[in-house]
Amino acid sequence: MEKLIITAAICGAEVTKEHNPNVPYTIEECVREAGLAYEAGASIIHLHVRTDDGTPTQDKSRFKMVMDAIHAKYPDVIIQPSTGGAVGMTNDERLQPTELNPEMATLDCGTLNFGGDEIFENTENTIKYFGERMIERGIKPELEVFDKSMIDMALRLHKKGFIKSPMHFDFVMGVNGGISGKLRDFVFLRESIPADATYTVAGIGRFEFPLAVAAIVDGGHVRVGFEDNTMISRGVVAESNGQLVEKVVRLAKELGREIATPAEAREILGLKQ
Ligand code: KMH
Ligand code: ZN
Secondary structure, three states: OOOEOEEEEOOOOOOOOOOOOOOOOOHHHHHHHHHHHHHHOOOEEEEOEEOOOOOEEOOHHHHHHHHHHHHHHOOOOEEEEOOOOOOOOOHHHHHHHHHHOOOEEEEEOOOEEOOOOOEEOOOHHHHHHHHHHHHHHOOEEEEEEOOHHHHHHHHHHHHOOOOOOOOEEEEEEOOEOEOOOOHHHHHHHHOOOOOOOEEEEEEOHHHHHHHHHHHHHHOOEEEEOOOOOOEEEOOEEOOOHHHHHHHHHHHHHHOOOOEOOHHHHHHHHOOOO
């Protein structure tokens, strides 16, 4: 079986220090959390950035400062900026980090309810626009799917040339408004992607570790991190993103799956070396 790629979603746009005081906002805090995750075994950092007071931003210069600071200490880690940003941002605002030509970036494949009155909007034309931008700049999209219909959308846009093969999906499971975190739904998603595609699974909240185990056993890849879950076990707040990654590494070792280095992750995902 392929080695396991672990992605750490260290910060997100919605989670705050009230959920977990270790959620990073400042550049130094982002470097600390990325470093702990990397040292524990993460090869990809899924990155959102915030201003020092925690407000989410897609500002290109803030991304550059955080990415440069992480790479100065951990030069080989893959940094995957978000183009999802936060609910309510415009497309061009969200696309700013693509101007930095990262190796990867997220590409959200549909619209969903996102708690309360919020709607995370990704129309078909938005997805096409983001897909074209990533092809132009040689950025590998991680296709964020929050429901099965979003896989179908990605497959349709792939046929029309807006997304290239081999596709790499992230099954985000357990968001209120998206697909559940049940094993049955995981099987449904993983059976719905092409044979040459890769996937990672991001279970929200209590679904994080059970779905990690499912992906480890199935030959998929795993995302953990404060963006998705702030607890190391029931009722216990995680000390760091590194602690969440360590738990996945432990589970993988028990189940006989080796962990990919960033170079091995690049090879598996077909990123430029
Ligand atoms: N913050 C969510 C609205 C992504 O990174 O591409 C969108 C999100 C997905 O987190
Ligand atoms: Zn994200």
